[in-house]
Amino acid sequence: MPTVGLFIPCYIDQLYPRVGLATVDLLERAGFRVEYPEDQTCCGQPMANTGCTAEARPLAERFLTLFGGFDYVVAPSGSCVAMVRCHYDEYLAGRPGFDELKAKTFELCEFLVDVAGVAQISHRFPHRVGLHQSCHGLRELRLAQSSELVAPAYGKAQQLLQLLDGIELVTLARPDECCGFGGTFAVAEEAVSCMMGEDRIHDHETAGAEIMTANDMSCLMHMAGLIRRQKKSLRVMHIAEILAGYPV
Amino acid sequence: MSHAPLAAQFIADRPRATWHDQTLWFVRSKRDKAAQALPEWEELRECAAAIKAHTVAHLADYLEQFERAATNRGATVHWARDAAEHNEIVLRLLQQHQVRRLVKSKSMLTEECHLNPYLERHGIEVVDTDLGERIVQLAGEAPSHIVLPAIHKKKEDVGRIFHEHLGTAAGATDPNYLAEAARHHLRQKFLQADAGLTGVNFAVAETGGIVVCTNEGNADLGTSLPRVHIASMGIEKLIPRAQDLGVFVRLLARSATGQPITAYTSHFHGPRPGGELHLVLVDNGRTAILGNDEFRRSLNCIRCGACMNTCPVYRRSGGHSYQTSVPGPIGSILAPARDPQTHYDLPQACSLCGSCSDVCPVKIDLHHQLLSWRRELAQLGFLSASKRLGMQAMSFVFQRPGLYRTAGRVARWLVPKLPRALVYNRFNPWGRQRELPEFPRQSFREQLAARRRRGQSHER
Numbered sequence: 001m002p003t004v005g006l007f008i009p010c011y012i013d014q015l016y017p018r019v020g021l022a023t024v025d026l027l028e029r030a031g032f033r034v035e036y037p038e039d040q041t042c043c044g045q046p047m048a049n050t051g052c053t054a055e056a057r058p059l060a061e062r063f064l065t066l067f068g069g070f071d072y073v074v075a076p077s078g079s080c081v082a083m084v085r086c087h088y089d090e091y092l093a094g095r096p097g098f099d100e101l102k103a104k105t106f107e108l109c110e111f112l113v114d115v116a117g118v119a120q121i122s123h124r125f126p127h128r129v130g131l132h133q134s135c136h137g138l139r140e141l142r143l144a145q146s147s148e149l150v151a152p153a154y155g156k157a158q159q160l161l162q163l164l165d166g167i168e169l170v171t172l173a174r175p176d177e178c179c180g181f182g183g184t185f186a187v188a189e190e191a192v193s194c195m196m197g198e199d200r201i202h203d204h205e206t207a208g209a210e211i212m213t214a215n216d217m218s219c220l221m222h223m224a225g226l227i228r229r230q231k232k233s234l235r236v237m238h239i240a241e242i243l244a245g246y247p248v
Numbered sequence: 249m250s251h252a253p254l255a256a257q258f259i260a261d262r263p264r265a266t267w268h269d270q271t272l273w274f275v276r277s278k279r280d281k282a283a284q285a286l287p288e289w290e291e292l293r294e295c296a297a298a299i300k301a302h303t304v305a306h307l308a309d310y311l312e313q314f315e316r317a318a319t320n321r322g323a324t325v326h327w328a329r330d331a332a333e334h335n336e337i338v339l340r341l342l343q344q345h346q347v348r349r350l351v352k353s354k355s356m357l358t359e360e361c362h363l364n365p366y367l368e369r370h371g372i373e374v375v376d377t378d379l380g381e382r383i384v385q386l387a388g389e390a391p392s393h394i395v396l397p398a399i400h401k402k403k404e405d406v407g408r409i410f411h412e413h414l415g416t417a418a419g420a421t422d423p424n425y426l427a428e429a430a431r432h433h434l435r436q437k438f439l440q441a442d443a444g445l446t447g448v449n450f451a452v453a454e455t456g457g458i459v460v461c462t463n464e465g466n467a468d469l470g471t472s473l474p475r476v477h478i479a480s481m482g483i484e485k486l487i488p489r490a491q492d493l494g495v496f497v498r499l500l501a502r503s504a505t506g507q508p509i510t511a512y513t514s515h516f517h518g519p520r521p522g523g524e525l526h527l528v529l530v531d532n533g534r535t536a537i538l539g540n541d542e543f544r545r546s547l548n549c550i551r552c553g554a555c556m557n558t559c560p561v562y563r564r565s566g567g568h569s570y571q572t573s574v575p576g577p578i579g580s581i582l583a584p585a586r587d588p589q590t591h592y593d594l595p596q597a598c599s600l601c602g603s604c605s606d607v608c609p610v611k612i613d614l615h616h617q618l619l620s621w622r623r624e625l626a627q628l629g630f631l632s633a634s635k636r637l638g639m640q641a642m643s644f645v646f647q648r649p650g651l652y653r654t655a656g657r658v659a660r661w662l663v664p665k666l667p668r669a670l671v672y673n674r675f676n677p678w679g680r681q682r683e684l685p686e687f688p689r690q691s692f693r694e695q696l697a698a699r700r701r702r703g704q705s706h707e708r
Contacts, residue, residue, distance in 0.1 A: 010646070015685045015687065039649040041646040044646070049622070051621075055639045058643065148558065149290065150286070184635065185599045190677040190681070191255055192597075194681040226681060
């Protein structure tokens with residue numbers, strides 16, 4: 001049985017354990033052995049995105065040591081996987097095992113579709129769902145077709161959600177606009193960040209969504225913060241929770 | 249003031265910020281429809297990027313070829329190292345011809361060089377003849393967008409400005425009425441002008457010709473009536489051959505406004521009979537960008553403005569919040585190259601969503617360049633002490649898994665017990681409009697370990 005090294009982003013480990021557990025369930029149900037390297041912490045993206053490469057470098061090096069030995073590496077986050085696949089070159093290019101690491105590191109939905117070949121999910125999810133396209137999954141990992149490009153449409157998260165019995169995916173006015181989280185952007189540009197988040201929420205509400213989902217909990221954490229402050233009824237769930245059949 | 253507080257000011261008038269966002273999103277949507285109508289769109293983008301990469305790699309040769317060809321056609325070519333030289337050249341030309349009134353069509357380069365105030369200080373009347381540019385000129389402002397200079401003005405604002413400066417009826421907001429008033433006003437200016445200045449969209453090395461794209465025909469009026477035509481261009485405006493124009497003209501207007509082509513695409517090959525054509529080629533920092541592997545591709549830019557229209561930050565913060573002649577994503581790359589001291593904050597005014605890179609007709613990897621700028625600027629010492637210290641502390645903790653686990657456990661135990669005022673205050677920008685997540689008692693790793701222990705005991 002192939003072994004997946006489970007890569008759980010730091011904030012999911014600390015704040016959203018249910019998302020991690022749902023990821024384990026999905027991978028095990030798909031027939032993989034799941035190992036969680038205990039010494040993992042953070043991939044270094046916050047430092048890299050702030051321009052602090054010296055602070056990001058040791059974390060990239062730790063990542064290669066911790067995850068280099070698995071058959072696959074899977075994370076329930078497009079953003080953190082994009083850090084490894086698209087931005088680790090700066091720190092690890094030429095290191096033994098790095099090219100292999102990039103080739104075997106996947107975002108969860110991408111892994112379920114492209115590697116595990118998941119073609120059916122047995123449970124029902126009778127809800128109106130809005131799919132928020134997280135930017136790094138969309139435009140770095142190309143998990144779906146971005147609306148700017150003139151090319152055939154596809155979407156891996158959407159493909160999986162549509163396997164659920166009873167689900168209704170709503171149509172958004174702006175199919176893939178950024179929610180405004182953006183890491184330190186969320187606090188450094190607080191006003192713009194919150195307006196972007198509110199506009200995304202409004203789009204989902206107008207489309208009639210009961211639940212907003214995404215590949216990345218960071219986007220949802222930001223929007224859930226706005227939703228809870230404004231006491232709105234829209235719920236957020238990470239896509240792993242929905243696919244694993246966890247209750248709303 | 250840096251971008252973030254100016255953006256917050258813009259957003260403080262929320263209905264206006266929403267209107268600004270929706271207006272520009274409408275332009276982005278028009279662009280999408282226009283692009284989708286061409287099945288070969290992505291091929292065109294590839295082609296345009298390749299032509300630009302080739303041109304920039306052989307720029308010196310193409311510039312010389314252009315100079316020879318343009319000179320052969322009777323134009324005079326001037327070289328300006330920087331903005332000051334550009335302005336001096338233009339002023340000297342105007343003084344030589346005793347020009348007192350100059351009409352200008354759209355030129356972001358002259359905005360970059362701050363030509364208008366320089367000429368006005370020397371007693372020359374400068375009239376921007378692009379309607380949007382005229383509106384902001386009358387308002388005493390700078391353009392807030394490179395294609396739609398007055399996009400931040402509502403028709404009510406334009407009515408007030410025209411009432412004050414052009415004597416239109418008080419309270420008038422009808423766009424047709426206001427445009428007609430501007431037309432009459434500008435016709436007078438065209439007739440009175442002693443010289444016309446235009447920008448340049450494309451300069452063709454092979455032919456020595458230049459191409460100017462407008463929707464109002466103002467470049468044509470401004471160059472047909474006066475005898476002297478000055479055209480100012482950045483040295484990156486060059487393309488090798490006339491046949492390359494087809495690629496760029498097809499991309500430009502579709503990307504900019506969703507039109508298949510601009511209403512006027514004017515080709516100038518040397519001066520008209522009896523006239524003079526002066527071409528001022530400006531470097532102003534472009535060679536330095538050319539010499540930098542990381543940022544060279546930013547010279548591909550054809551100034552279509554699509555990255556502004558798609559940028560979720562630009563749409564909600566307005567062009568003026570960038571405090572640079574070219575705002576938005578491309579401006580945030582170009583400005584720090586010219587002056588990092590002033591513009592170091594701009595690459596952070598971005599959520600790294602990447603929409604700009606996908607919309608760009610010449611395939612500039614804008615969001616990756618913005619990320620590269622963050623690194624460069626941090627190395628140059630332009631990162632705030634609080635951000636740097638925060639990142640150093642995070643990195644320290646993340647390199648020590650035991651410390652990370654303990655810190656997490658303490659935070660998850662402590663924060664929910666704190667009084668609300670200690671968590672939500674002015675030191676916590678996250679919490680100004682947002683709740684923090686609900687902290688779980690156990691982390692994922694603790695829950696997984698517990699589950700696996702239970703699972704194993706079941707098996708036994």
